[in-house]
Amino acid sequence: MPELPEVETMVRTLAGALPGRRIVRAALSHDNLLDGVSASALLGGLRGATIRAVQRRAKHALIATDRRLLAIQPGMSGALLLYRRPLSAAERRYAVLRCRLDDGAWLVYRDVRRIGTIRWLDAAAWQRYAARLGPEPLDPALSAGDFADRLRRSRSAIKKVLMDQRVVVGVGNIYANEALWAAKIHPARPASTVSRERLGRLLDQVRTILAAAIASDGTSFRDYVTATGEPGGFQELVQVYGRAGDPCPRCGRKIRMTHDIDQRSTFWCAFCQR
Ligand SMILES: [Zn+2]
Helix, strand or coil, X not given: CCCHHHHXXXXXXXXXXXXXXXXXXXXXXXXXXXXXXXXXHHHXXXXXXXXXXXXXXXXXXXXXXXXXXXXXXXXXXXXXXXXXXXXXXXXXHCEEEEEEECCCCEEEEEECXXXXXXXXXXXXXXXXXXXXXXXXXXXXXXXXXXXXXXHHCCCCEHHHHHCCCCCCCCCCHHHXXXXXXXXXXXXXXXXXXXXXXXXXXXXXXXXXXXXXXXXXXXXXXXCCCCCCCCCCCHHHCCCCCCCCCCEXXXXXXXXXXXXXXXXXXXXXXXXXXX
C-alpha cells in the first residue's frame, strides 16, 4: 500500500492541476527517503522548476519538470497531496516534502512512517531504472500470451510471481489476493503449472479489479487518502482480502488465511481455488 490504483488516483488528480505550475520554493523534513540525490541538490533543482506532466509508472508517481523527473514511490503511509490553503501544524508534521507553487498551492509528499522513496532523475537515469520494471497490467499492448509467458517462466507460487515487479508491475498484496480468487487459482500453485487459458483469465481479473479500484479512488485500509485527502472506496468491494472466516462470496465456505506463501497475508477459498 499504496498500490497501483492508489498511485493512479493521486496522479490523476495532480495531472489536472500541476502542469504549467512553477515551484517557487521547496522544503524537506527528512532526507532518509532520498535515493541517489542529496537534499540540497533536490531542493535546489526543484526551486524554480516548471512542472510539465504528472504520470504513473508501476507504483511511482512521476512529476516531470523542465529540469529532471521527480519520481516518488509512496511507502505504506505515503500520499501526494495538493493543498490550496496553508497546512495545519499536524499536516506539516508528516509532510516530508513541501513544494510551494506559483499559484499559492502546496504540493506535499506526506509519509507518516517515512518509508517511501524520492528520486530526482535525468532522462537517462530514469530509463535505466524503468528498464527493470515489468509491463503495466492495464496497458492494452500487454497480450494474454505475453502475460502467460512471463508468469510461466517461474516455478514459484503464482501469488509471488504475480507480485514480482519484474514480471508485471503494480499488483500488490490486496489485488493479488482478489484476482487469484476471482480467477479460481490457488495462490501457492507453481506459476509454471498454471494453464495459459487460466492465466488469460487471471489477466482479465487483474484488469477488472484494478480498474474497479481506480474507479473507487483506491483502497483505504490504513493511512491512504487521495490527493484531495479523501479515503478510497474499494475496501467496500473486496471479496476475500481481510475476510478470513467469512463465507466465500461464491461458494459460502470459509475464507482461509495464511502467511506461509510469501510472509504476506494470503486469503483464499480452499474449495474454489484448488
Ligand atoms: Zn469459494
